[in-house]
Amino acid sequence: MNSCSKGCLSNTFKDLLYLIDGRLAPGCEGAPVFTNFRDKKRDQEHPIGIVLFPIAMGMDHSSYSLVVPMHTVITAMLESGISPSPLTQTKIISSTLASPLGENVHLRGAVSNIVVVQTAAGWGSGIIIGPGLVLTNSHVIGFGSNSFHPIRVNWKNCAVGARIVFCSTATSVLDIALLEYNKAVGTTGITFTSKPVQKGQHVTALGYPLQANHNQFIPSISKGVILNCYEGSIGFTTSCIINAGSSGGAIVGEDGSLVGIVVGIIHAGTLPYPEINICISATKFENLLLKYQSTGDADHWKVLLSCDDPWLKSLHSLQKCKY
Numbered sequence: 001m002n003s004c005s006k007g008c009l010s011n012t013f014k015d016l017l018y019l020i021d022g023r024l025a026p027g028c029e030g031a032p033v034f035t036n037f038r039d040k041k042r043d044q045e046h047p048i049g050i051v052l053f054p055i056a057m058g059m060d061h062s063s064y065s066l067v068v069p070m071h072t073v074i075t076a077m078l079e080s081g082i083s084p085s086p087l088t089q090t091k092i093i094s095s096t097l098a099s100p101l102g103e104n105v106h107l108r109g110a111v112s113n114i115v116v117v118q119t120a121a122g123w124g125s126g127i128i129i130g131p132g133l134v135l136t137n138s139h140v141i142g143f144g145s146n147s148f149h150p151i152r153v154n155w156k157n158c159a160v161g162a163r164i165v166f167c168s169t170a171t172s173v174l175d176i177a178l179l180e181y182n183k184a185v186g187t188t189g190i191t192f193t194s195k196p197v198q199k200g201q202h203v204t205a206l207g208y209p210l211q212a213n214h215n216q217f218i219p220s221i222s223k224g225v226i227l228n229c230y231e232g233s234i235g236f237t238t239s240c241i242i243n244a245g246s247s248g249g250a251i252v253g254e255d256g257s258l259v260g261i262v263v264g265i266i267h268a269g270t271l272p273y274p275e276i277n278i279c280i281s282a283t284k285f286e287n288l289l290l291k292y293q294s295t296g297d298a299d300h301w302k303v304l305l306s307c308d309d310p311w312l313k314s315l316h317s318l319q320k321c322k323y
Contacts, residue, residue, distance in 0.1 A: 003028075010064060010241075011220040017052070018067040019210075021222040021241045023275070024054045033067050046070075055210060063241045063274045064210060064220075106256030107204065107221070113190040114206045114219040114250055116154040117141065117162075117179070125207035125219070125249035126153065127190055127261060129289055132183025136248030137175045137263060138167040144177075153181050160185050165292070166301035173313050174234075174280060174304045175263050177248075178292070190250065192286045193257040197236050201226045203259055205240035205277075207249025219249070226259075227276065234281040235312035236260060242277040251279050258282040266315070278315045 007022030020033065032047035049067035077084050113128040117136045124140030134153055142148035144167045153162045160181045167177035205222045224239035238251060242265050251260040260279035267273065284304075291300040 008221065008223045010222055011217060013217065015069065016072065018049055018069060019220060020065050020067055021063065022065060023063055024051060024065045026054065028065070029053050049073075064243065104256075106254070107252070108256075110190055110204075110250065110252045110256040110258070111206060111219055111221075113187050114155070114208075115186075116208050117248060118152040118154055118159070119148040120150065121148050123208065123245060124247040125245065125262070126179065127248070127250045127258065128187055129192075129258070129285065130189040130293055132181050132186065133165075133189065133289065133292075134162065134179040134181070135261060135285060136177050136179060137261070138169070138172070138177040139175055140248050141167060141177055141179075143167060143170045151179065153179065153186075155186070158185065165298045166304075168304055172305055172307070173309050173316070174284075174307050176261070176280065176285070176304055178298070178301060190252075191257045192282050193253055193255075193259050195253070196283075197226060197229045197259060197281055199226055199229055201259075202254055203238055203240065203251050204254075205238065205242060205246065205249060205251055205262060207242075207246040207262060209241075209243035209245040224275070230311045233309050233311040234284045234307075235309060235315055236279050236281060237266070237315070238277055238279060239275050240277065241274050243274055246277075278312075280312070 005022040005024055007020050009018055010021045011019040013019070028051050031051045033049040033051060034046070035048045047070055049069045050073060052066040052068050054065045074084050115126045115128060115134060117124045117126040117134065117140050119141055121142060124136060126134040126136035129135045141151055141164065144164055151162045151164070152159050162179040162181040165178040165180050168174050202225055205224070206219045208219055222241040227237040227239055229236035240251065242262055246262050247264065249262045250258055251262060253259050260281050263278045263280060265274055266276040266278065288301050292298060
């Protein structure tokens, strides 16, 4: 039985591969991938690529899939002496997918503030929230453990050292860290949302999942909605795809403003659900940022250590591991 799945272009790798967040399963290899573009003259859509395979991380299914662009297929056919039919039009269509950001100016602005937080033990994502200041998860930097040093912030072929201003403990409800680097480098920071989180709100996750060579690519994106949030809680869940490396990444609204920070995904026993993830509302950090910028005193951030959020705490019980 033919099935269909809808998603977005999450990233491109030197025009050789596309990363999509369409939910696929084994058996979809070789399936065509279509864009929203429709040929009005022929009343049909053209394929922009062919599914290579859904990505798995060990025993975990990531919900991302790799796609071979159709222009790569056509080029290979021509080099082999095989003449494709009118499908040559797909080469033009494929060229419009050079960036997963398309013409979204708001999203482009947000992406410029997403960085890789590199440690001696691995990497995660981070958000520039002010000149020289990066918000990330505490578990990304090992909750301040010396074994994770040195810490570097990477983006746009640039890498700078960073120091820890604040990091929560492993037993804290809020998994948050603030890093500082040379403020002469980088952007002035992402814009915080001025609106409360709403159930059903369309959002986009920005981060660096599944990417070993971080500096050559922009952050990957995944689109979804806010699945749930409770009044009085600073936690919420989304349907965006989250994988290893996404921790500390941003959840942004349609206007590109920062709605929240990614913490991890939900597990049912040993089974992971990359499409159901835990986030912390960004509104919790804006005032703390302003206080630190005006005083240089990081003690204001220690209030996060005593945060008691029952709903967020209950979500952590479903969080086998953090991403």
